[in-house]
Every structure is written in C-alpha cells, then in structure tokens.
Amino acid sequence: xxxxxxxxxxxxxxxxxxxxxxxxxxxxxxxxxxxxxxxxxxxxxxxxxxxxxxxxxxxxxxxxxxxxxxxxxxxxxxxxxxxxxxxxxxxxxxxxxxxxxxxxxxxxxxxxxxxxxxxxxxxxxxxxxxxxxxxxxxxxxxxxxxxxxxxxxxxxxxxxxxxxxxxxxxxxxxxxxxxxxxxxxxxxxxxxxxxxxxxxxxxxxxxxxxxxxxxxxxxxxxxxxxxxxxxxxxxxxxxxxxxxxxxxxxxxxxxxxxxxxxxxxxxxxxxxxxxxxxxxxxxxxxxxxxxxxxxxxxxxxxxxxxxxxxxxxxxxxxxxxxxxxxxxxxxxxxxxxxxxxxxxxxxxxxxxxxxxxxxxxxxxxxxxxxxxxxxxxxxxxxxxxxxxxxxxxxxxxxxxxxxxxxxxxxxxxxxxxxxxxxxxxxxxxxxxxxxxxxxxxxxxxxxxxxxxxxxxxxxxxx
Amino acid sequence: xxxxxxxxxxxxxxxxxxxxxxxxxxxxxxxxxxxxxxxxxxxxxxxxxxxxxxxxxxxxxxxxxxxxxxxxxxxxxxxxxxxxxxxxxxxxxxxxxxxxxxxxxxxxxxxxxxxxxxxxxxxxxxxxxxxxxxxxxxxxxxxxxxxxxxxxxxxxxxxxxxxxxxxxxxxxxxxxxxxxxxx
Ligand SMILES: Nc1ncnc2c1ncn2[C@@H]1O[C@H](COP(=O)(O)OP(=O)(O)OP(=O)(O)O)[C@@H](O)[C@H]1O
Ligand SMILES: [Mg+2]
Numbered sequence: 001x002x003x004x005x006x007x008x009x010x011x012x013x014x015x016x017x018x019x020x021x022x023x024x025x026x027x028x029x030x031x032x033x034x035x036x037x038x039x040x041x042x043x044x045x046x047x048x049x050x051x052x053x054x055x056x057x058x059x060x061x062x063x064x065x066x067x068x069x070x071x072x073x074x075x076x077x078x079x080x081x082x083x084x085x086x087x088x089x090x091x092x093x094x095x096x097x098x099x100x101x102x103x104x105x106x107x108x109x110x111x112x113x114x115x116x117x118x119x120x121x122x123x124x125x126x127x128x129x130x131x132x133x134x135x136x137x138x139x140x141x142x143x144x145x146x147x148x149x150x151x152x153x154x155x156x157x158x159x160x161x162x163x164x165x166x167x168x169x170x171x172x173x174x175x176x177x178x179x180x181x182x183x184x185x186x187x188x189x190x191x192x193x194x195x196x197x198x199x200x201x202x203x204x205x206x207x208x209x210x211x212x213x214x215x216x217x218x219x220x221x222x223x224x225x226x227x228x229x230x231x232x233x234x235x236x237x238x239x240x241x242x243x244x245x246x247x248x249x250x251x252x253x254x255x256x257x258x259x260x261x262x263x264x265x266x267x268x269x270x271x272x273x274x275x276x277x278x279x280x281x282x283x284x285x286x287x288x289x290x291x292x293x294x295x296x297x298x299x300x301x302x303x304x305x306x307x308x309x310x311x312x313x314x315x316x317x318x319x320x321x322x323x324x325x326x327x328x329x330x331x332x333x334x335x336x337x338x339x340x341x342x343x344x345x346x347x348x349x350x351x352x353x354x355x356x357x358x359x360x361x362x363x364x365x366x367x368x369x370x371x372x373x374x375x376x377x378x379x380x381x382x383x384x385x386x387x388x389x390x391x392x393x394x395x396x397x398x399x400x401x402x403x404x405x406x407x408x409x410x411x412x413x414x415x416x417x418x419x420x421x422x423x424x425x426x427x428x429x430x431x432x433x434x435x436x437x438x439x440x441x442x443x444x445x446x447x448x449x450x451x452x453x454x455x456x457x458x459x460x461x462x
Numbered sequence: 463x464x465x466x467x468x469x470x471x472x473x474x475x476x477x478x479x480x481x482x483x484x485x486x487x488x489x490x491x492x493x494x495x496x497x498x499x500x501x502x503x504x505x506x507x508x509x510x511x512x513x514x515x516x517x518x519x520x521x522x523x524x525x526x527x528x529x530x531x532x533x534x535x536x537x538x539x540x541x542x543x544x545x546x547x548x549x550x551x552x553x554x555x556x557x558x559x560x561x562x563x564x565x566x567x568x569x570x571x572x573x574x575x576x577x578x579x580x581x582x583x584x585x586x587x588x589x590x591x592x593x594x595x596x597x598x599x600x601x602x603x604x605x606x607x608x609x610x611x612x613x614x615x616x617x618x619x620x621x622x623x624x625x626x627x628x629x630x631x632x633x634x635x636x637x638x639x640x641x642x643x644x645x
Contacts, residue, residue: 064503065639066496066615 010186014178021174022167029163033156040155044126044147045119051082052130052143059090060132063098063140071099079103086125087146090132091115093139115142124149188217192224203404205232243297246290253290257283292421296405299428306347306432313383314339316348317374320355330368333359340376342383344453350429351453354437357422358387358449364416366391366446378455382435386450394441403427403437426451496616497609498537501526501570501594504607505547507633510567510590524550527557527566529582530575560585571595571605579603583624590629601644606630610641617641 007015055078062071071090079085079101087109090099095113102108111129119128126147132140195209205228209221260280268276298304321333355374362372366389373388394402398409408420423437430437430451441447505524524547528535535556542552555566560581563569569591571582579600582593595605606625609618619642625632637643 061503061507061635061639065500065618065636067639070639 008186009189010182013182013185014175017178017181018171018174021170025167025170029159029167033159033163036155036159037152040151041121041126041149044149045128048082048126048128048145048147049119049130051078051085052128052145054078055088055090055145056130056132056141056143059099059143060134060140063090063092063132068099072101075099075101082147084148084150085145086148087111087144089144090141091144092141098141109146111144111146115144121149185217188212188221192217192221196224199228205235239297239300242293243301246293246297250287250290250294253283253287257287289419292419292425295425296421299425304428304432306350308345308347310343310345311348311351313342313344313376313385316351317355317376317385320352320359321374323352324356324359324363328360328363328372331363331366332371334371334373335375336373337375337377340378340383342376342378342455344383344455346433346453347429351433354426354429354451355385355387357426358451361422361449362387362389362391362447364418365389380455382452382454384450384452386448388446388448390446393443393445393447394439395443399439399441402439493611493616494533495537497534497596498541500609500616500618501534501538501568502541502545502547502552504592504594504636505552505568507636508592509631509633510592511629511631522550523553524568525564525566526552526554526568526570527563528554528570528572529557529560529563530572532556532570532572532574534570534572563591566591568592568594571597571600573597579605586628588627588629592625592630593628601642606632612641620644 004012055074058074058078059071062068062074075088075090079088085101086103086106088101089097089111091111092098095115100108111127115129115131117129117131119126121127126145126149128143128145128147130143130145132143134140192209195207199205199207208225208228211218211222211225257280260276260283264273264276264280295304317335321335325333359372359374366372370390375386375388377384377386394409401407402409402420403423403426404420405424406420407424408418427437430453433453435451435453437449437451439447439449526538526542528538535554538554542554546552555562557563560577563582563585567590569582569586571579571593573596575581579593579595579597580603583604586593592607593605594607594609595601596609598610601608601619601621604621604624606628607618607620609616611617618640620632620637620640621644622632622637623645
C-alpha cells in the first residue's frame with residue numbers, strides 16, 4: 001500500500017487539482033443531466049396532455065352520437081402525428097371503453113379507474129388521463145394515453161457521452177494546469193534540495209539559493225541562505241584561528257628545533273643523547289603538523305603560492321624516493337616500470353610534498369617489511385604517477401571522503417596517529433596543477449594512490 | 463257490412479297486437495331516450511341562418527313539435543325541463559296535424575303519424591324548420607335528418623340538399639357521424 005505521504009508534493013498537488021476538477025465537473029453534470037431529464041419529462045407531459053385534449057374535443061360528437069368507429073378513427077389518425085403513443089383509449093362517462101387503439105406489435109394496456117385528470121410515470125411510459133369536457137363543463141368521458149418515453153434513453157446516452165468527453169477534457173486540462181502550476185512550488189523546493197546537496201558535497205558554504213517572490217518557499221530559501229552565511233562565517237573564523245595559532249606555534253618551535261639540532265651534534269653521555277634524539281623526533285613531528293596546518297590555512301584563504309618551473313618527472317620521483325627512504329626504515333620503496341623522460345611545468349617543492357605524503361601514507365598503513373611501488377604511465381596528454389602498497393586498503397565508500405579536511409578512515413582512527421590533512425593538501429596542490437588525484441583500493445588488499453598531471457607543451461629529454 | 467266491420471276490427475286488432483309485440487321486442491323506452499338525447503344534441507350542430515328571429519341567440523324559446531303519438535315526448539320533455547339549447551329554453555309540444563306546426567323550429571315526424579313525411583314536406587316547403595323523421599326512405603323523400611337502427615345501434619342519415627333549401631346548415635361535426643349524406 002502506498003500512503004499519501006509517499007507521494008511527492010508535486011504529485012499531491014496534481015492529484016488534488018484533478019480530484020477537485022472531477023468533483024466539481026461531476027456535480028455539475030449530475031445537475032445538468034437531472035434538469036435535462038426533468039425538462040424532457042415536463043415537456044412530454046405538457047404535449048401529451050394537450051394531445052389528449054385535442055383527441056377529446058375531436059371525439060365529443062362521436063361520444064354524443066355513440067359513434068365508436070369515428071372515435072377509433074380519430075385515435076388512429078392522431079397517433080400518426082404523435083408516434084410515441086403505445087395505447088390510447090376513450091372511456092365514456094360511465095367508465096366503459098368507447099374506443100381503443102394499440103400500436104401494432106405492442107401489448108394492449110387496460111386503463112384503470114379513477115378516470116380523472118392525472119398523469120404519472122412508470123419505468124418506460126408516461127400515462128395521461130384527460131377528461132373530455134364540453135363548453136358547458138359537462139364531462140363526456142376520458143382520454144387515456146400510454147406514451148413511450150422514446151427520447152429519454154437517447155437524451156441520457158447523449159448527456160453521458162458529453163459528460164464523459166468533457167470530464168476527460170476537464171481532467172486533462174486540470175492535469176496540465178496543475179502540472180504547470182506545481183513547478184512554482186515543487187521546482188523551487190527541488191532546487192533548494194539540489195543546492196543543499198552541492199553544498200554538502202563540495203563544502204562550499206558560500207553558495208546561495210536564488211530567492212524569487214515572497215511565498216513560503218522564498219522565505220525558506222532566504223532563511224537557508226542566512227543559515228549558510230552563518231556556517232560560512234564560523235568556518236572562516238575557525239580557519240583564521242588555525243592560521244593564527246599555527247603561525248604563533250611555529251616560531252618558538254623553530255628555535256626549539258634549532259637548539260635541539262645543535263645539542264644533538266655535541267658530545268653527551270649515551271642516555272642523554274638518546275633523550276635528545278627522542279625530543280628531536282617529537283619536535284619534528286610537531287613541526288610537520290604545524291606546517292600542514294599552515295598549508296591548510298593558506299589553502300583556505302587562497303594564499304597558497306605556486307612557483308611553476310619546468311621539471312623532470314624522473315628526477316622528481318628519484319629524489320622523493322631517496323628522501324622518503326631515509327625516514328621510512330621498515331619498508332622498501334621501489335621504482336617500477338620504465339622511466340618516462342617527461343618534463344612538466346609545476347611547483348617542484350609542492351609536487352614533492354604530494355609524493356612524500358603518498359609514500360608516507362603507504363608506509364603508515366601497511367605492515368612492516370612490505371614494499372612500496374612507484375610507477376609512471378604516460379599518455380598523449382598527461383602523465384600518471386601511482387604509489388602502490390600492500391597494506392590495509394580502504395573501503396569503497398570512503399574513497400571520496402579521505403581527500404576531505406580532517407577526515408580519517410574509520411579503521412585507522414585509533415591505531416595509527418594522524419590529523420587527516422595529508423591527502424587534503426595533496427588534492428589541493430594537484431588541483432592547482434590542473435591535475436587529478438584518486439585512489440584504487442579494496443579493504444585488506446592494499447591501495448594505489450595516483451595523480452595525473454597534464455603535459456602541455458611537453459618536450460622529451462634527449 | 464257486419465262482416466266488413468268484423469274484418470276491420472280483426473285486422474286492426476292484429477295490427478295493434480303486432481305493433482304491441484314489436485314494441486315489446488324492441489326496447490322502445492331505450493330507443494326513444496337515445497333519440498331524445500340525439501335530437502337534443504343535434505341542436506348544437508344546426509344553424510338556422512336565413513331569418514334572425516330563428517337564431518339560436520335570441521331569448522325566445524326554441525320550439526319542438528312532435529307530430530303524431532311518440533315515445534319521444536316523455537324523454538324530450540325531461541330534457542327540456544333542465545337543459546337549454548344555447549341560451550334558449552326548449553319547449554316541446556305534441557301535435558296531431560301539420561296545421562298545428564306554427565312557428566316550430568324543429569319538427570319530429572313520428573312513425574305513428576299516418577300521413578307520413580310527404581304531408582309535412584308539402585306543408586313546410588322551404589320553411590326554416592328542421593324536419594326529423596324515423597322511417598326508412600324518408601331522407602330520400604326530403605326529410606332533413608332520419609333516424610334508423612342498424613347493427614342494433616341508433617344511427618341517422620342527413621339530406622343536406624333539402625336542409626339547405628330550408629335555410630338550415632348542418633355542422634360537419636354532425637355530418638361525420640351520419641351513415642348517409644344526400645347532397
Ligand atoms: N596507503 C593507504 N592505505 C590505507 N589507508 C590510507 C592510505 N593512505 C591514506 N589512508 C587513509 O586515508 C586517511 C586520510 O589520509 P591523510 O594522509 O589525509 O591523513 P593521515 O595520514 O591520517 O594524517 P596526516 O595528516 O598525518 O597525513 C587516513 O587516515 C587513512 O585512513
Ligand atoms: Mg597522511
């Protein structure tokens with residue numbers, strides 16, 4: 001069973017309008033048909049009574065002179081004029097049949113007393129009794145008629161046909177109007193829903209819904225816009241705070257880092273030395289985190305500056321692998337496949353940041369002792385760099401989300417530390433290079449992260 | 463002479479008897495009731511048009527003369543007592559001779575009137591009186607309306623020619639019920 005609530009507003013509106021139309025039209029037609037049938041009956045009664053009157057006055061003399069034949073001839077002649085007559089009788093003043101006529105092939109009807117002026121209907125016939133009266137008011141007898149309502153069926157049929165056609169047209173028109181009308185109601189709602197969806201997907205809180213008119217939907221839309229303004233505002237404040245905080249944290253941390261570097265180069269007792277190295281490690285992590293936060297706040301405020309230069313992809317990859325391998329001690333990073341010999345235009349430091357990020361993720365989310373493969377694939381227009389590990393993998397439903405800010409896949413949350421910023425920064429950098437970033441992965445079966453960069457104005461290295 | 467007288471008495475008694483028998487066989491009271499009713503209704507359809515004093519609308523009574531003994535007298539008297547011909551009262555008279563006709567507008571010639579229709583016609587020649595008779599062949603002779611019985615029903619025939627000559631117009635409503643119309 002489908003309840004009314006399961007219909008869309010659009011369908012409800014159309015349904016309502018069509019139902020109203022059917023109801024109103026139906027009532028109108030019932031009224032029309034009834035008045036029409038009553039009108040026909042009324043006219044039939046009037047014409048039959050005057051017809052009986054004519055028969056009566058034409059047969060006064062026949063009754064006076066007891067001339068049955070003449071009366072029967074009168075009946076016969078007149079029924080040719082009024083063809084609906086089935087049975088006709090002239091009854092004399094004592095109630096005896098004086099003359100009678102029955103249409104051929106019809107059953108004879110015996111008219112029953114009282115013979116006074118009256119008329120009534122049964123299923124098919126109209127019965128009329130009309131007294132025969134002379135000028136002095138003397139009653140000579142009664143004309144009795146049984147008349148077929150021949151046109152009643154035809155009238156009914158015709159009315160019902162018209163009713164049906166008009167009802168159909170009415171419904172079609174109502175449907176059309178309702179359909180056109182509903183756009184003013186459901187279309188803005190659907191539009192609102194669309195914008196909401198886009199905002200949720202792109203986290204672009206600056207988007208506004210168009211507000212047209214002054215109805216309830218317009219109020220809803222403008223309230224929604226206000227709400228989004230609020231949200232955007234609080235986001236901006238948060239970003240500002242992150243920017244300021246990370247900046248303020250970075251300065252003292254940098255000096256701590258320098259002093260620790262200096263300290264670690266001096267000669268100490270072995271225990272002190274290990275402590276210093278541990279502190280250095282922690283500070284380095286903190287420093288990287290603050291750098292990430294700074295990057296994020298730069299990206300958010302649109303201040304991420306790129307320094308574009310021609311650079312060799314092969315060199316970039318080799319250098320990154322070397323750098324990464326220094327920090328990643330438990331995994332082997334391999335360059336697989338052939339070198340590509342391609343030059344691209346881009347910010348070397350930032351692209352290095354992307355690749356290092358992908359490599360460190362690969363190491364972070366795969367068991368010790370496994371290897372990580374870096375590969376390049378070139379096509380006419382672009383070059384794709386991929387990093388493959390054989391780690392825990394990522395569920396399909398999270399593939400899109402992991403590139404968002406502060407997002408971490410559910411499994412990794414507790415065991416492995418992180419902020420959820422690495423992939424976000426990567427995706428923003430690649431975006432600024434007009435490239436694409438993505439992942440191929442299944443849970444438990446390792447992951448391949450890749451990014452594609454366009455090769456505009458490419459040259460081959462000789 | 464005696465024998466002659468005897469034969470005469472015998473014959474008349476037979477005649478009277480047979481007449482009586484005939485009267486018994488025919489429901490004569492019924493017959494004259496109908497004839498009276500017919501005659502009364504004829505008045506509605508007949509116009510005397512050549513002399514205004516005979517006209518239906520005058521205040522004078524309408525006079526009906528019954529020539530000869532007739533069963534019509536009783537029923538007709540009854541009708542004349544409570545009905546009118548248009549606005550005129552009806553006066554019925556029984557006469558035995560044409561000389562008594564006077565200014566009667568309607569003359570009913572009984573079959574008992576022994577001189578028959580001819581005597582009346584000779585006397586009334588073109589005078590404006592409606593002559594009604596009840597013997598076979600009378601309409602051919604010139605009676606305006608003649609009653610007859612056919613199929614056990616009372617009928618009548620009309621002689622339009624002699625009626626017109628007497629200045630009498632017989633309405634078509636009446637004519638349509640006549641068994642025979644002489645023109
Ligand atoms: N190679 C990988 N294998 C499995 N899961 C991965 C891999 N790389 C990223 N992820 C998932 O994507 C999430 C987001 O990665 P991201 O690099 O943005 O954050 P993070 O590594 O958790 O923290 P950090 O900010 O320190 O990089 C991770 O939390 C992890 O769940
Ligand atoms: Mg990471």
